[in-house]
Amino acid sequence: xxxxxxxKTVVLTGAGVSAESGIPTFRGEAGxxxxxxxxxxxxxxxxxxxxxxxxxWYDWRRGIxxxxxxxxxxxxxxxxxxxxxDFTLIxxxxxxxxxxxxxxxxxxxxxxxxxxxxxxxxxxxEEYSVPLKDFEPRCSCGGLLRPxxxxxxxxxxxxxxxxxxxCAAACRLMLVVGTSGIVQPAASLPLTAKEAGAVLIEVNAxxxxxxxxxxxxxxxxxxxxxxxxxxxxxxxx
Numbered sequence: 239x240x241x242x243x244x245x246k247t248v249v250l251t252g253a254g255v256s257a258e259s260g261i262p263t264f265r266g267e268a269g270x271x272x273x274x275x276x277x278x279x280x281x282x283x284x285x286x287x288x289x290x291x292x293x294x295w296y297d298w299r300r301g302i303x304x305x306x307x308x309x310x311x312x313x314x315x316x317x318x319x320x321x322x323x324d325f326t327l328i329x330x331x332x333x334x335x336x337x338x339x340x341x342x343x344x345x346x347x348x349x350x351x352x353x354x355x356x357x358x359x360x361x362x363x364e365e366y367s368v369p370l371k372d373f374e375p376r377c378s379c380g381g382l383l384r385p386x387x388x389x390x391x392x393x394x395x396x397x398x399x400x401x402x403x404x405c406a407a408a409c410r411l412m413l414v415v416g417t418s419g420i421v422q423p424a425a426s427l428p429l430t431a432k433e434a435g436a437v438l439i440e441v442n443a444x445x446x447x448x449x450x451x452x453x454x455x456x457x458x459x460x461x462x463x464x465x466x467x468x469x470x471x472x473x474x475x
Contacts, residue, residue, distance in 0.1 A: 241321065241322075241411070241471040241472075241473060243321060243322060243323055244322075244323055244324065245322060245324070245410050245411050246322075246324045246408055246409045246410050246411070247318065247322040247324065247325050247326075247409055247410070247411045247412070247413075248325075248326050248327075248328060248405050248406055248409040248411070248412045248413075248427075248431065248436075249315050249318055249319075249325075249326075249327045249328070249412070249413045249415060250328045250329075250330075250412065250413070250414045250415065250417060250424065250427055250428065251315065251327065251328075251329045251330065251331060251336070251415045251416055251417060251460075252329075252330045252331065252415070252416045252417025252418060252421075252424070253330065253331060253416065253417070253418075254415070254416025254417065254418075254442060254443065254459070254460060255309075255311045255312060255315070255331065255335075255415055255416040255460045256306070256312075256331050256333050256335055256416075257416070258309040258310075258311055258459055258460065258461045259306040259307060259308065259309045259312070259333075259335060260305075260306055261302065261303055261306050261333055261335075262302070271295050271298050272295075274291075274295065277390055279291070279292050279295045280292075280387065280389045280390055281389045281390045281391050281392075282389055282391060282392065283391075285384055285389075289373075289374055289382060289384070290373045290374050292384075292385075293370065293373040293374065293375070293385075294373055296351065296370075296385050296387075297368075297369050297370045297373065299351065300351055300352070300368050300369075300370070301368050301369060303333045303334075303351060304368045306333065306335060307335075307338070308335045308336075308338050308339035309335075309460075309461045310460075310461035310462070310464070310465055311415065311416070311459065311460030311461040311464050312335050312336055312338070312339035312341075313339050313340075313465075313475065314460070314461075314464035314465050314467075314468055314475060315327060315336060315339065315341060315415070315460075315464070316336070316339045316340035316341045317468060317473060317474060317475045318413070318468065318473065319340075319341055319342065319343060320340075320474075321468075321473045321474070325343055326343055326344070326345060326402075326405040326409075327341050327343060327344035327345070328344070328345045328347060328402050328405065328406075328424070328427065329344060329345070329346055329347065330347050330348055330417060330421065330424050331346075331348075332346065332348050332349050332350050332351045332387055333351060334350055334351070334352050345398050345401055345402050345405075346398070347388070347394055347398060347399075347402065347424055348387060348388045348394070349385070349386045349387040349388050350386055350387075351385060351386075351387060352364055352365060352366055353365065353385075353386035354375065354377075354383040354384065354385065354386055355383065355384055355385075355386040356377035356379060356381040356382075356383055356384075357381050357382045357383070357384055358377065358379055358380065358381025358382070359377060359379045359381055361377055361378075361379070362386055363377075363383075365383075394423065399423060402424075402427060403426075403427065403430055406427040406428070406430040406431040406434070406436075407430050407431070407433075407434045408434070409431055409434075409436050410435070410436050410437065411436060411437050411439075412427075412428060412431040412436050412437070412438050412439070413439050413440075413441065413464075414428050414438060414439070414440045414441070414442075414448060414452070415440075415441045415442070415460050415464065416441065416442060416460050417442070417446070417448075418446055419446035419447040419448035419449075420446075420447060425447070425448065428448050428451055428452075429451060432451050437453050438451055438452045438453050438454075439452065439453065439454045439455075439456065439467070440452040440454070440455040440456065441456050441458070441460055441463045441464055441467070442455070442456075442457065443457065443458060443459060444457075445457075
């Protein structure tokens, strides 16, 4: 397939891209903090009960993420954006590394750890302080701020999901990079693209439930495979 600059293109990324930058998934042993597991803290009930502890955990996470830098996979995704005139990046990651690499046209399915949202007025603001100055931060309206993250038990933003599925249905090329293909509704985006006639290319270290949908599956890390894929299609990195 020739990667014409006018081809409507979507890239869907998951945790596998950021893992190469040394960011843990914050599940399992890597996600333990003071004997808490993510599921115990990343939910509305925990925040309502003890917002200070939840913010302390996010401060710890932000400290880890702040030390990371974009890897070759993030850089390659930014290069794909520059190549195509009609492009959308849809990411499950909340770490902001795509933006740090230069990506601009993106939809964040699960939010962004560097943003806060007011529980009263709903205002969303960027907050890059590490460590945080206050573990019970307040909005200018007086409302308590929370991380702008989709927690366990919460629904994804309807607006973001509507736009994501519209992009998937309209694209002619979709790259599915570093995602497990398990977490819904993100895992349904490639199916939507496939049903609309798009060419699907998977880049993942392992086979996933999405692999049977793919026109091409490339095994390996995003940082190794994506740059080679771009060179093959004469996309400048």
